[in-house]
Amino acid sequence: DTAVSQTPKYLVTQMGNDKSIKCEQNLGHDTMYWYKQDSKKFLKIMFSYNNKELIINETVPNRFSPKSPDKAHLNLHINSLELGDSAVYFCASSLTGGPLIGYTFGSGTRLTVV
Amino acid sequence: AQSVTQLGSHVSVSEGALVLLRCNYSSSVPPYLFWYVQYPNQGLQLLLKYTSAATLVKGINGFEAEFKKSETSFHLTKPSAHMSDAAEYFCAVSVAGGTSYGKLTFGQGTILTVHP
Numbered sequence: 001d002t003a004v005s006q007t008p009k010y011l012v013t014q015m016g017n018d019k020s021i022k023c024e025q026n027l028g029h030d031t032m033y034w035y036k037q038d039s040k041k042f043l044k045i046m047f048s049y050n051n052k053e054l055i056i057n058e059t060v061p062n063r064f065s066p067k068s069p070d071k072a073h074l075n076l077h078i079n080s081l082e083l084g085d086s087a088v089y090f091c092a093s094s095l096t097g098g099p100l101i102g103y104t105f106g107s108g109t110r111l112t113v114v
Numbered sequence: 115a116q117s118v119t120q121l122g123s124h125v126s127v128s129e130g131a132l133v134l135l136r137c138n139y140s141s142s143v144p145p146y147l148f149w150y151v152q153y154p155n156q157g158l159q160l161l162l163k164y165t166s167a168a169t170l171v172k173g174i175n176g177f178e179a180e181f182k183k184s185e186t187s188f189h190l191t192k193p194s195a196h197m198s199d200a201a202e203y204f205c206a207v208s209v210a211g212g213t214s215y216g217k218l219t220f221g222q223g224t225i226l227t228v229h230p
Contacts, residue, residue, distance in 0.1 A: 048216055092218075
């Protein structure tokens with residue numbers, strides 16, 4: 001009964017490929033996020049969706065395209081993968097009052113581009 | 115914009131000693147502050163959060179943090195370290211409202227090592 005689940009947990013792929021990471025939450029939250037943790041463990045937000053609407057879109061290359069088919073799902077598609085995309089990607093969710101209620105994170109997807 | 119600075123990328127303590135992890139924030143509006151812990155190859159687990167109620171916040175595993183507006187600090191403490199506390203700790207800030215609504219901004223992280 002994982003609250004925020006991401007698949008796959010590990011992803012190794014070659015440069016230039018296109019890949020997707022999926023995220024699902026069963027908490028009834030209406031806001032979902034993607035965070036990137038780089039090799040130095042620095043965490044930075046990429047996107048957030050509220051009720052399927054894009055709310056936050058940080059300075060992320062347009063090779064990254066999030067998609068939210070419904071409130072419980074937020075997927076991340078990455079085109080033309082580059083070495084620098086290697087990182088751990090975390091999905092998170094919250095209610096609209098995120099700062100007050102808190103956030104729940106998934107266990108992460110470790111992407112390695114070779 | 116909000117920002118967080120964690121002083122000390124590595125902190126080492128002996129088992130049973132006081133743990134003090136430092137966090138200073140910058141925010142033009144009242145902040146919400148969080149401490150998360152990350153064990154190796156795992157996700158982020160919430161330790162505690164400050165949401166403008168009591169300034170001394172108690173969390174899980176015996177951790178607590180005190181919000182000091184005058185010092186713009188939110189330091190994390192635990193009276194007696196346990197070996198199982200060894201992990202990386204992240205301080206984060208969020209605000210309610212504005213274009214940054216709901217966005218968590220993290221500090222650089224502090225690795226806590228506990229020696230027997």
